[in-house]
Amino acid sequence: MKSKETFSRREFFRTAGCGGMSALPMLSTLWNLQIAERLAAAAAPGGGEYRALVCLLLGGGNDSFNMLVPREPAAYATYQSSRANLALKPDQLIDIHPVGQPDFALHGSMPEIAGLFQAGHAALVTNVGTLIEPVSNRKQVEQNLRRLPLGLYSHSDQLEQWQTSLPQSRSGIGWGGRMADLLKELNRIPIVPMQISLDGGNVWQTGNTVAEYTITPDGATPLDGYSGAWRQYQDLQNALSAAVDSQLTLQYSNLLSRAFNLRKKQALDAYQVFADATSSPLPATVTFPSTYVGQRLRQVAQTIQGRVGLGAVRQTFFIEWAGWDHHSDVLGNQAVMLPQISAAIGAFHDALKAIGVQDQVTLFTASDFGRTLTSNSRGSDHAWGGNQIVVGGAVKGQRLYGQFPSLVLNPDSGPETNPLDTGRGRFIPTTSCDVFFAELALWLGVRRSDLASVLPNIGNFISTAGAAPPMGFLL
Numbered sequence: 063m064k065s066k067e068t069f070s071r072r073e074f075f076r077t078a079g080c081g082g083m084s085a086l087p088m089l090s091t092l093w094n095l096q097i098a099e100r101l102a103a104a105a106a107p108g109g110g111e112y113r114a115l116v117c118l119l120l121g122g123g124n125d126s127f128n129m130l131v132p133r134e135p136a137a138y139a140t141y142q143s144s145r146a147n148l149a150l151k152p153d154q155l156i157d158i159h160p161v162g163q164p165d166f167a168l169h170g171s172m173p174e175i176a177g178l179f180q181a182g183h184a185a186l187v188t189n190v191g192t193l194i195e196p197v198s199n200r201k202q203v204e205q206n207l208r209r210l211p212l213g214l215y216s217h218s219d220q221l222e223q224w225q226t227s228l229p230q231s232r233s234g235i236g237w238g239g240r241m242a243d244l245l246k247e248l249n250r251i252p253i254v255p256m257q258i259s260l261d262g263g264n265v266w267q268t269g270n271t272v273a274e275y276t277i278t279p280d281g282a283t284p285l286d287g288y289s290g291a292w293r294q295y296q297d298l299q300n301a302l303s304a305a306v307d308s309q310l311t312l313q314y315s316n317l318l319s320r321a322f323n324l325r326k327k328q329a330l331d332a333y334q335v336f337a338d339a340t341s342s343p344l345p346a347t348v349t350f351p352s353t354y355v356g357q358r359l360r361q362v363a364q365t366i367q368g369r370v371g372l373g374a375v376r377q378t379f380f381i382e383w384a385g386w387d388h389h390s391d392v393l394g395n396q397a398v399m400l401p402q403i404s405a406a407i408g409a410f411h412d413a414l415k416a417i418g419v420q421d422q423v424t425l426f427t428a429s430d431f432g433r434t435l436t437s438n439s440r441g442s443d444h445a446w447g448g449n450q451i452v453v454g455g456a457v458k459g460q461r462l463y464g465q466f467p468s469l470v471l472n473p474d475s476g477p478e479t480n481p482l483d484t485g486r487g488r489f490i491p492t493t494s495c496d497v498f499f500a501e502l503a504l505w506l507g508v509r510r511s512d513l514a515s516v517l518p519n520i521g522n523f524i525s526t527a528g529a530a531p532p533m534g535f536l537l
Contacts, residue, residue, distance in 0.1 A: 435487025
């Protein structure tokens with residue numbers, strides 16, 4: 063038996079991590095404890111070149127069937143008929159030409175994404191959404207013949223499930239965090255976590271043993287998350303007034319004080335490391351737009367440029383831009399918001415090229431769900447499957463991945479003409495989030511044998527024992 067002195071850090075978490083962390087609220091469910099045990103038993107993959115994933119979450123449910131539109135004459139006519147007053151005209155679209163596939167178009171305000179697509183640096187993942195197991199038709203949904211995600215069409219549930227990849231249960235642990243549980247020890251300087259958020263605390267980067275490091279578009283701030291007005295005894299007021307055992311109260315007070323001081327020191331230490339590593343300006347040839355996403359992606363690029371000083375071999379970045387719940391004026395809102403996404407991603411790709419890491423960083427979009435094809439007379443409503451963008455030098459681009467659905471609508475009554483339409487153009491996903499995420503996880507460095515620890519439902523969609531890529535959009 064090994065002595066305490068010979069235990070490695072990973073062995074410590076394997077033997078003690080799950081039990082020690084089980085007191086945290088996020089691990090209070092049996093499900094999360096089971097996942098924690100599987101992660102603790104998994105071996106971290108080997109090292110290698112720097113790689114990073116950037117998650118751009120469009121909170122609210124992007125109407126992605128106006129972001130990606132079929133252009134073959136018959137398919138476009140169906141699109142026009144189904145979308146009615148929400149259909150975009152040909153002069154509002156930018157045609158793209160996928161390799162070996164029918165022609166499609168992007169929203170006309172996305173020229174940078176169209177250019178990246180045609181250059182082979184961007185791809186679209188089509189009709190992807192939350193699933194526990196494959197669902198083939200409306201009958202299986204209506205008669206509950208398959209297990210369906212909790213809170214289907216609900217913002218809070220679907221936004222969480224895109225981050226956790228656990229549609230069957232509510233969880234505070236994300237699939238990005240579970241990746242970090244496995245990969246974090248590849249990084250040389252652990253004081254700055256591999257998960258960096260530009261939008262505060264989030265589920266996606268929360269793991270069983272890790273949490274995100276929050277920065278702002280201007281960089282790290284000392285003691286981020288701590289209030290200068292914090293006073294220990296204010297937090298303890300109720301405990302002190304209710305305490306029977308004064309000694310226990312004193313011990314509790316001292317524990318809280320020590321924990322706070324430790325976290326304060328860690329935050330200050332991390333700030334200094336981060337500030338020093340990311341102090342060099344970006345190449346002057348790149349200009350980012352002064353928009354919400356533009357300034358956040360600028361800071362992501364700045365952080366990636368400082369990767370050596372951070373000792374980073376693997377990193378994830380999180381950005382969330384809310385406001386995509388367009389029940390009204392979907393056309394006007396997208397005409398304002400989609401160009402900001404396109405311009406920011408275009409500048410980010412240019413920055414990565416200037417830094418020399420365009421092949422080592424992959425950006426992907428996510429959103430709560432797609433939206434109804436049919437109009438509510440003003441906009442569109444909550445649906446299910448939708449389309450997402452993937453950008454990076456490692457992306458096998460100029461292609462659509464997954465199965466783009468027929469946009470034919472089922473009648474309100476009578477025979478089913480489109481098995482994927484559950485009503486009003488709410489499409490059953492033909493690609494599970496798990497398969498989409500598995501491609502990203504494997505590229506980042508998760509071993510195929512560990513995929514089920516990161517994505518517990520992945521075995522319902524692909525064989526984890528096989529060698530074929532889950533989707534094939536990453537080289």
